[in-house]
Amino acid sequence: MSSPVVKLVAQRIALGILLLLAVSVLIFAGTQILPGDVAQAILGQSATPESLANLREQLGLNQPAYLRYFHWLGGVLTGDLGTAMSSGQDIATSIKGRLWNTLFLAFWAAIVAVPLAIILGLIAVRYRNGWVDKLISGLALASTSFPEFFIGYVLVYFFAVKYQIFPGISTVYEGMPFGERVQAIALPATALTLVVLAHMMRMTRAAILNVMQSAYVETAELKGLSAFSVIRKHAFPNAIAPIINVVMLNLAYLIVGVVVVEVIFVYPGMGQYLVDHVTKRDVPVVQAVGLIFAAVYISLNIIADIAAIVANPRLRHPK
Amino acid sequence: MADSKAKSGLLLDIRNLRIEATVFPPGEAPRNIVLVHDVSLTLEKGKVLGLIGESGAGKSTIGLSSMGYGRGGVRITGGEVILNGRDILKGGKEGFRRLRGREVCYVAQSAAAAFNPAHRLMDQVVEATLLHGTATRAEAEKRAIALFKKLSLPNPETIGERFPHQVSGGQLQRVMTAMALCSEPDLIVFDEPTTALDVTTQIDVLAAIKDAIRDTHVAALYITHDLAVVAQVSDEIMVLRHGRLVEWGGTRQIIKEPRQEYTNALVSVHEIEHAEQKPGTTPFLSVKNVTAAYGRSHIKVLKNVSVDIYPGQTLAVVGESGSGKSTLARAITGLLPPEEGTVTFDGRPLANRLADRPKEDLRQLQMIYQMADVAMNPRQTVGTIIGRPLEFYFGIRGRERDKRVAELLDKIEMGKGFSDRYPAELSGGQKQRVCIARSLAAKPKLIICDEVTSALDPLVANGILKLLLELQKEESVAYLFITHDLATVKSIADSIAVMYRGEVVRYGAKSKVLTPPFDAYTDLLLSSVPEMEIGWLEKAIKGRRMASAGN
Numbered sequence A: 001m002s003s004p005v006v007k008l009v010a011q012r013i014a015l016g017i018l019l020l021l022a023v024s025v026l027i028f029a030g031t032q033i034l035p036g037d038v039a040q041a042i043l044g045q046s047a048t049p050e051s052l053a054n055l056r057e058q059l060g061l062n063q064p065a066y067l068r069y070f071h072w073l074g075g076v077l078t079g080d081l082g083t084a085m086s087s088g089q090d091i092a093t094s095i096k097g098r099l100w101n102t103l104f105l106a107f108w109a110a111i112v113a114v115p116l117a118i119i120l121g122l123i124a125v126r127y128r129n130g131w132v133d134k135l136i137s138g139l140a141l142a143s144t145s146f147p148e149f150f151i152g153y154v155l156v157y158f159f160a161v162k163y164q165i166f167p168g169i170s171t172v173y174e175g176m177p178f179g180e181r182v183q184a185i186a187l188p189a190t191a192l193t194l195v196v197l198a199h200m201m202r203m204t205r206a207a208i209l210n211v212m213q214s215a216y217v218e219t220a221e222l223k224g225l226s227a228f229s230v231i232r233k234h235a236f237p238n239a240i241a242p243i244i245n246v247v248m249l250n251l252a253y254l255i256v257g258v259v260v261v262e263v264i265f266v267y268p269g270m271g272q273y274l275v276d277h278v279t280k281r282d283v284p285v286v287q288a289v290g291l292i293f294a295a296v297y298i299s300l301n302i303i304a305d306i307a308a309i310v311a312n313p314r315l316r317h318p319k
Numbered sequence B: 001m002a003d004s005k006a007k008s009g010l011l012l013d014i015r016n017l018r019i020e021a022t023v024f025p026p027g028e029a030p031r032n033i034v035l036v037h038d039v040s041l042t043l044e045k046g047k048v049l050g051l052i053g054e055s056g057a058g059k060s061t062i063g064l065s066s067m068g069y070g071r072g073g074v075r076i077t078g079g080e081v082i083l084n085g086r087d088i089l090k091g092g093k094e095g096f097r098r099l100r101g102r103e104v105c106y107v108a109q110s111a112a113a114a115f116n117p118a119h120r121l122m123d124q125v126v127e128a129t130l131l132h133g134t135a136t137r138a139e140a141e142k143r144a145i146a147l148f149k150k151l152s153l154p155n156p157e158t159i160g161e162r163f164p165h166q167v168s169g170g171q172l173q174r175v176m177t178a179m180a181l182c183s184e185p186d187l188i189v190f191d192e193p194t195t196a197l198d199v200t201t202q203i204d205v206l207a208a209i210k211d212a213i214r215d216t217h218v219a220a221l222y223i224t225h226d227l228a229v230v231a232q233v234s235d236e237i238m239v240l241r242h243g244r245l246v247e248w249g250g251t252r253q254i255i256k257e258p259r260q261e262y263t264n265a266l267v268s269v270h271e272i273e274h275a276e277q278k279p280g281t282t283p284f285l286s287v288k289n290v291t292a293a294y295g296r297s298h299i300k301v302l303k304n305v306s307v308d309i310y311p312g313q314t315l316a317v318v319g320e321s322g323s324g325k326s327t328l329a330r331a332i333t334g335l336l337p338p339e340e341g342t343v344t345f346d347g348r349p350l351a352n353r354l355a356d357r358p359k360e361d362l363r364q365l366q367m368i369y370q371m372a373d374v375a376m377n378p379r380q381t382v383g384t385i386i387g388r389p390l391e392f393y394f395g396i397r398g399r400e401r402d403k404r405v406a407e408l409l410d411k412i413e414m415g416k417g418f419s420d421r422y423p424a425e426l427s428g429g430q431k432q433r434v435c436i437a438r439s440l441a442a443k444p445k446l447i448i449c450d451e452v453t454s455a456l457d458p459l460v461a462n463g464i465l466k467l468l469l470e471l472q473k474e475e476s477v478a479y480l481f482i483t484h485d486l487a488t489v490k491s492i493a494d495s496i497a498v499m500y501r502g503e504v505v506r507y508g509a510k511s512k513v514l515t516p517p518f519d520a521y522t523d524l525l526l527s528s529v530p531e532m533e534i535g536w537l538e539k540a541i542k543g544r545r546m547a548s549a550g551n
Helices: A004-033 A038-043 A049-059 A065-077 A091-126 A131-145 A148-162 A178-184 A186-212 A215-222 A227-238 A240-256 A259-264 A270-279 A283-311 B059-065 B092-099 B121-125 B127-131 B137-150 B169-182 B199-216 B227-233 B251-256 B261-267 B325-333 B359-364 B382-394 B398-411 B416-420 B428-441 B458-475 B486-492 B520-528 B536-542
Strands: B010-023 B031-044 B048-052 B075-083 B104-107 B187-191 B219-224 B236-241 B244-250 B285-292 B302-309 B314-318 B340-345 B365-368 B446-450 B478-483 B495-500 B503-509
Touching: A004 A065, A004 A283, A038 A049, A065 A283, A091 A131, A091 A186, A091 A227, A091 A240, A091 A270, A091 A283, A131 A186, A148 A186, A148 A259, A178 A186, A186 A227, A186 A240, A186 A259, A215 A227, A215 B104, A227 A240, A240 A283, A259 A270, A270 A283, B010 B059, B010 B219, B031 B059, B031 B075, B031 B219, B031 B244, B048 B059, B048 B227, B059 B187, B059 B219, B104 B169, B121 B127, B121 B137, B121 B169, B127 B137, B127 B169, B137 B169, B137 B199, B169 B187, B169 B199, B199 B227, B199 B520, B199 B536, B219 B227, B227 B236, B227 B251, B227 B536, B236 B251, B236 B261, B244 B251, B244 B261, B251 B261, B261 B458, B285 B325, B302 B314, B302 B325, B302 B340, B302 B503, B314 B325, B314 B486, B325 B365, B325 B446, B325 B478, B359 B365, B359 B382, B365 B428, B382 B398, B382 B416, B382 B428, B398 B416, B398 B428, B428 B446, B428 B458, B458 B478, B458 B486, B478 B486, B495 B520, B503 B520
Parallel strands: B048 B219, B048 B236, B104 B187, B187 B219, B314 B478, B314 B495, B365 B446, B446 B478
Antiparallel strands: B010 B031, B010 B075, B236 B244, B285 B302, B285 B340, B495 B503
């Protein structure tokens, strides 16, 4: 297979892996620059130099930094993220459940937000510069402009306190029935949807408007296609690359940037976990979560790049 | 004229059509302008009416009005458009949608831009037919393949599976004609369908369109600014200017006995007399055995090219797109360093790379481009644009600079008042004049003109050519004139280099190059230039010795 698509996709994936390695170095180096080390943190200010030295020996901290990095990286690659200092628990096991929770929430928010944003974008283009367009843009911008915690509390006030449709605290546990679980996350998912909606909708609108100037759109209009068919069949397929890009950025945000929403709804996800351990200065956990977030971010962006490559007929069907 | 026609055969009857648009001039209140002033026309079934005029004449606007379509903010504000016995302007949006792509189809100027890059050709060709439900998909595809055959497209059975970027420009233009014919309309609007093509390709497409019109008995509005082209396909010709009718008559009458002065000007547009100058003894710029390629590609865009340019003279480089004309200019200016060969200037070799050339060498070689509007910074005034080389090369500033700018504006026959204008406020011809003034400001020995008149209307282009010749006399500047238009070449060149696929196939003094016997390619090029002669097309197609590269 010498198709340019295969080559480009392989390039992107290789670049992504390289980037992830670079990020892992940065994360590791960042935690090294911080004053004090794990031994100091465990034993506290009053530790004697001897006990510190002993513990460092025990934890392998007296090895040179690059060796410790490779040791850490080797562990990560084999699924061993280390042990949390504060609780002594295995990080990989405690992250697993929380990562799943975060992905579950992000998935449902995305399932609603992405199609909704694109459809609203299409409608905005169809009625561009009219009141429908302005209403959609206005509402979407407003929902983005409000801080997440504000939207969260407004939702809690109305749907949990006043009308009591959904729970205000999103408790989930293992073995919870699917329906209950979805009901539990309804409010945080809505809050997240409102936060990411405008960005995607405005990008869809802008990207499509951009191609609406093209001669082929005029051709389609002169075939007698209805305004909406022109947008859907002729404009949208050519605007897909920038739309996918912004969708992926927002999906990444749904996974990586949910800290505030998770805290408001006391949802046991990655964000909560991260915040808890930042306050405890639990460096191994922060490292592990940082690396996972970076991996999510980079892979979603690679997917966006690949989708843009595959969506381009010039690359898919070379001359 | 219309009175003599049998009413039953009438397909399109446009009465007192008035079209307006709102313009938003910078710094002024928006105002209404009238694009088409009460124009009337009639078209019988199966006949071809040519609409001709310069840009802004309203020909496309009138053509599109037959589909009830207005580009941008264009509005039909008066008159009637009677198609098949009913006024379509009364049908509303739904009515327009039902007739578009069914009764009336459209063929755009640039098929390359008018096809959706994301869909296969066949899907686009049959789209209108399926939309209006006049045939099943299988029937429509069969019809399309038959049309591909009729329009002599290669591989008619499979070309529909291709994407637009996989097909050449001339072929796309024919596929677009097939697309228009596929839904078996009563009328096709051809909007400059061959203008964007090379002459050698244009002739094929033109012949294909003409045959298709004859065999399918479809009526057509054929819009173009090229009278010689429209003379080949039309039964009648309508000349338009500034949205008004100038003259309407049979094709023979319009090109042989024009009654209006403006029509006469259009008919005789390309007649500039330019006596050839004999080459001097020593060229000031010599291109010796230059070979060049883009990137690390093994496909050589220039192959062993050698030409000489003499002081104060014009070397015209002709050839179709992809022949390496512009690449030659890029190699001379150092934008594309040659892989082999040298460019000598005043007896010494020029550095290959632009970055290695001293300022003085840069000053001596200036360029003018095809697209004047994108070659200027839209946020700078004309004064700043023309003054920039004065500052950059000579360090002239302040009042002295303004004086020189005024002199230069005078040279290009534009008043001093233009100094404070922005490019967007100028017409196409004026923009190109400003670009000429900018290149002259550097007092160069050579100006490379890359298709400088191709984007202009014939009469405006003519003015630019005359100006260039005059300036050459005054400033004794040499031109390297790149063009695909042989009429332009005859008007301006002293010597000619004909390029074909990266090689110079014929080179010498103008009189020598344009005198038989010709090599096969020069013959093709010369015989492809449309002549204002009824029946020229058939004669030219018959007399061809080789097929054009664009197909």
